[in-house]
Amino acid sequence: MLRVSNKNKLALKPVSLSALGILLAGAVIYYLSSPANEAEANFALKHKDAPVVALGEQVYAQNCASCHGVALEGQANWQKRDAGGYLPAPPHDETGHTWHHPDSYLFLMTKYGIEEMIGKSYPNNMPAYEDKLTDEEILAVLSYIKSTWSGRIQRQHDQINARAKAQ
Ligand code: HEC
Numbered sequence: 001m002l003r004v005s006n007k008n009k010l011a012l013k014p015v016s017l018s019a020l021g022i023l024l025a026g027a028v029i030y031y032l033s034s035p036a037n038e039a040e041a042n043f044a045l046k047h048k049d050a051p052v053v054a055l056g057e058q059v060y061a062q063n064c065a066s067c068h069g070v071a072l073e074g075q076a077n078w079q080k081r082d083a084g085g086y087l088p089a090p091p092h093d094e095t096g097h098t099w100h101h102p103d104s105y106l107f108l109m110t111k112y113g114i115e116e117m118i119g120k121s122y123p124n125n126m127p128a129y130e131d132k133l134t135d136e137e138i139l140a141v142l143s144y145i146k147s148t149w150s151g152r153i154q155r156q157h158d159q160i161n162a163r164a165k166a167q
Pocket of ligand 1: 068086089098129
């Protein structure tokens with residue numbers, strides 16, 4: 001959706017090409033910066049980029065390992081809700097289902113949290129990292145996670161990404 005401010009509408013009255021150009025440029029900038037369109041941006045994980053993976057390993061140790069496990073093994077009985085109805089943290093290794101999700105989902109979920117992704121209330125213990133990590137750090141930590149998967153699972157994940165992009 002394009003939002004056209006009153007100011008831009010007035011600017012259009014003496015229809016000049018430059019005013020139209022400015023309006024279009026504004027609309028494009030708005031479109032690209034709108035969170036709703038982030039899903040279309042490029043979130044490709046860089047699991048073969050050594051410096052990115054090294055940064056991601058640090059980010060993981062400092063922010064994720066406490067719940068998802070130092071060796072990405074997740075919490076015990078992660079498929080069973082606890083007494084309070086919450087799911088424990090799942091593993092990020094191949095035994096979990098992190099690799100079932102495309103890059104864009106993993107990125108947006110880590111940044112904005114699960115409720116924001118699914119668009120409804122869902123009490124859970126996964127924090128949103130919007131105010132704690134930069135986009136670069138989020139991409140790095142997810143790239144690190146992917147770098148630990150076997151070649152076979154990495155290729156399956158590449159296919160999941162290709163299917164998600166084609167939708
Ligand atoms: C306070 C504990 C905690 C911390 C810290 C934490 N998580 Fe989570 N995470 C969870 C829980 C619990 C879930 C499952 C929530 C649910 O489904 O109810 C989860 C789920 C996820 C999922 C979804 C996995 C899937 O298969 O659907 C991703 C991706 C994820 N976390 C990434 C991260 C990353 C990256 C970090 C560090 C930057 C992190 N988490 C830090 C608790 C945590």
